[in-house]
Amino acid sequence: MxxxxxxxxxxxxxxxxxxxxxxxxxxxxxxxxxxxxxxxxxRCQIHKQRNILGHLPDHLHANVTAVLREAWKLGDATVAKRRLERLASSLEADHPGAAASVREGLDETLTLQExxxxxxxxxxxxxxxxxxxxxxxxxxxxxxxxxxxxxxxxxxxxxxxxxxxxxxxxxxxxxxxxxxxxxxxxxxxxxxxxxxxxxx
Incomplete structure (x- = not known):
């Protein structure tokens, strides 16, 4: 949008x-x-979620999806951004592609909340x-x-x-x-x- x-x-x-x-x-x-x-x-949150999950093994999909949905349901864009940044940091070591995908356009996934x-x-x-x-x-x-x-x-x-x-x-x-x-x-x-x- x-x-x-x-x-x-x-x-x-x-x-x-x-x-x-x-x-x-x-x-x-x-x-x-x-x-x-x-x-x-x-940014379309559904497409962003698919992009992130595309960098992850199947066994992590449920947990990462839950974090994304929780962040995107928050009424406070600042708090949501912190949650997403924490998610990216937690993925950085083992899944740098997923971490980069979370960070890329992060603010644009929170525009409506903002x-x-x-x-x-x-x-x-x-x-x-x-x-x-x-x-x-x-x-x-x-x-x-x-x-x-x-x-x-x-x-x-x-x-x-x-x-x-x-x-x-x-x-x-x-x-x-x-x-x-x-x-x-x-x-x-x-x-x-x-x-x-x-x-x-």
Whole structure:
């Protein structure tokens, strides 16, 4: 998830912007270029967990999974970060790849906690499941196209696929708490503006 505060130039205006996707250097670079210091990136916790476990023998999976889930359920991002750093330290000697995986992008796995998002909305936004469902719908809708002739053809087909998929969309679980996320983003922007004024 990428979230940015309001008040950015026209293309970025509104109470807040949220974009979610898998880790992609190009996507992250574009988001940071667009939103600057207001960009907030939430790494998919499910993919992060899989990456970490991929560096570990099977007999450690249950214990490490329990520590990850416990940390990601905490309401305090600072405490959660300490737990994850302890996990990385405990893995360092025997499983340095797993330790490095825990540390890589660690702060980005805690963004929602840092913003104070909790409850059902947190559960929904902590993974990329929602966007992956849409992606699979687009793939299914366009599976019979054998020859893509131009970029505009891709745009037309993807647009049509999204409109078709929209018929099956359900309201995001925890949607009533979205105002909490918007307030956090607004506060982030206010802090940024105050800092800029002091520097100026």
């Amino acid at each position: 990428v979230a940015a505060g309001p008040g950015e130039p026209r293309a970025r205006s509104g109470a807040g912007t949220a974009v979610r996707d898998r880790r992609s250097p190009a996507l992250i670079s574009a988001i940071k270029a667009t939103f600057g210091s207001l960009a907030k990136i939430q 913003l104070g998002v909790d409850g059902r909305l947190y559960v929904k936004l902590r993974t990329t499941n929602a966007i992956e469902n849409l992606n699979s719908g687009i793939a299914w809708y366009s599976k019979n196209v054998k020859r893509w002739q131009s970029g505009s053809m891709v745009v037309r087909w993807v647009s049509s696929a999204i409109l078709e998929a929209e018929k099956k969309f359900r309201r995001v679980t925890g949607w009533k708490d979205i105002q909490k996320l918007i307030r956090a983003l607004t506060a982030l922007e206010s802090t940024e503006e105050a800092t800029a004024e002091r520097v100026a």
